[in-house]
Amino acid sequence: MITVEKTSTDLRVTIPKDAVPPEQLNAFLDWLRLEEIAQRSRLSEGQADHLAEEAKANWWAANKEKFIPPAER
Numbered sequence: 001m002i003t004v005e006k007t008s009t010d011l012r013v014t015i016p017k018d019a020v021p022p023e024q025l026n027a028f029l030d031w032l033r034l035e036e037i038a039q040r041s042r043l044s045e046g047q048a049d050h051l052a053e054e055a056k057a058n059w060w061a062a063n064k065e066k067f068i069p070p071a072e073r
Contacts, residue, residue: 002019005012015025043051065073 001016003014005014020028041048
């Protein structure tokens with residue numbers, strides 16, 4: 001049984017070892033960490049969108065040759 005304990009400063013979640021596969025638990029914890037970072041961020045949604053688009057464009061520029069045959073470029 002998953003339990004949640006609330007203190008004045010924390011939430012403590014207890015999860016039995018066999019309740020959730022480790023990779024699923026790690027993915028959930030990664031999501032929680034990302035949410036924590038996002039909550040502290042001072043970026044506006046528009047700024048975040050711009051950074052995401054810029055990162056995707058840079059990635060594609062660096063990797064497109066892996067996906068598009070030379071004859072089609």
